[in-house]
Structures are given as C-alpha cells and as structure tokens.
Amino acid sequence: MGLFYYHYAMSAHFILGRHKLTNEPTNITTVNLTDKHNFICLDCGKQLTCVLNVPIKTKHFKHRGIGCNATSETLLHLTVKEILKKHNIIKLPNGVNYEYIEALPEKKWDKYRPDVTLKGNSKTLYIEVIVSHPISWDKELRFSERFADCLVINFSDYNRLFDIEQLQHDILESLEFKSMLPTYNDISVTNSRSDDDLGFMILLGAVGAGIAYVGYNEFIKPLIKKRRRK
Numbered sequence: 001m002g003l004f005y006y007h008y009a010m011s012a013h014f015i016l017g018r019h020k021l022t023n024e025p026t027n028i029t030t031v032n033l034t035d036k037h038n039f040i041c042l043d044c045g046k047q048l049t050c051v052l053n054v055p056i057k058t059k060h061f062k063h064r065g066i067g068c069n070a071t072s073e074t075l076l077h078l079t080v081k082e083i084l085k086k087h088n089i090i091k092l093p094n095g096v097n098y099e100y101i102e103a104l105p106e107k108k109w110d111k112y113r114p115d116v117t118l119k120g121n122s123k124t125l126y127i128e129v130i131v132s133h134p135i136s137w138d139k140e141l142r143f144s145e146r147f148a149d150c151l152v153i154n155f156s157d158y159n160r161l162f163d164i165e166q167l168q169h170d171i172l173e174s175l176e177f178k179s180m181l182p183t184y185n186d187i188s189v190t191n192s193r194s195d196d197d198l199g200f201m202i203l204l205g206a207v208g209a210g211i212a213y214v215g216y217n218e219f220i221k222p223l224i225k226k227r228r229r230k
C-alpha cells in the first residue's frame, strides 16, 4: 500500500504539455495516439507520458519524477504568457485593439511582478491572469494609485477541454474573461456615461419642447385670440 501511495505522490497529472518537435503548448485532449511519445513538460522539459485510453475528460499527461514544481495553474499561466509573446494585438474590454511591441513576463514593476507587461508605442498595459489566486488588494490599489492600465483575464473557471487555438482566441480576441482594473483616471468610463446623459437631456428637451408647443396651441393661442376679439 505504502509503495502505491509513494508512487502516486511521485507523479503529477497535467492537461498541458509541450510538443518536442513544434515546441508548441498542447492540450492533452488534442493529442493523437501516434504522437504520444512527443511531449515534454512545459516547465522543466522532462518527458511526459500521455494517458489517452480513458474518457476524454480524464485524459492527461503524467509527469514522473521529482524536481519539478509545476502545477496545472502554473502551466496555464506559462501558456498564456507564451501566447502573448507570440502575438502583438489584444482586444480590450471596450472593444479596442491594443497593439504592443513587446510582451515581458514577470517584469518587475514597483514591488510587484505583473504576469505580463505589454509595451506599446505610447502606453504600457499590464496583464494579470487569474487562475487560482485573486489579485492581492495592495497590488490592485497600487495599479489604480499609479494610473496603471491593468487588464485582468479571469481563467479561474476555465474549461479544461479547451484547445490551444481556443485559448489563444479567448486571450486575444474574446471579451468573455476580461475586465480592466478601475483606475482614478478612467476617462473612457466617465465619458461614455456623460454621453448617455447628454442623449437623455436632448430627449428630455425635445419632449419638453413638444409639450410646450401643444400647450401654446391649445391654451395660450385661444387666450390671445379671445383678447384680440375684445
């Protein structure tokens, strides 16, 4: 019994691995039997065993041996960073495409290390990817105090049956998992609200003018006519 337990403790199960030949992060659900010897750990590079002969939801890469601290969460984090590094446009929650020149994972900022720092021509965008831990309140506060734009991608409930193309779409194009941390100079938010207010005021003004016109014709005009007749 003890031996089995020991053996179990010596291996970890992951859904993500790296293809040896293409170097690409890959989800176990998209691995073919013929390709099953070609995967290594995204983190340490050790050989992975593909466990494919099971229902799709339980397919996994088995990582044997010690000396690797990878978890499913760190591997997803790592893959998100690799995807951001390979591209240069990401869609923001307001629908605008943000273009960047460089993606720097874990670059020091203040006393923190945002998951990814995207350097644009004039603006820097910080990316925080939530997998298992929320952003600490002090880090969040520091972002807003320093007027730093931070995009939060929340993958805490991400479906494990995704493929890498789906993940790439959800990071770069989809808005489903994204939100911006509020900052004190969030002009775009206040602007859109005052635009709405202006539209409402115009509508109110138009309705008011209509009522005034009808009122003039119905009540004031007859009074003037009556006076003139006298």
Ligand SMILES: [Zn+2]
Binding pocket: 041, 042, 043, 044, 045, 046, 063, 068, 069, 070
């Ligand atoms: Zn490893």
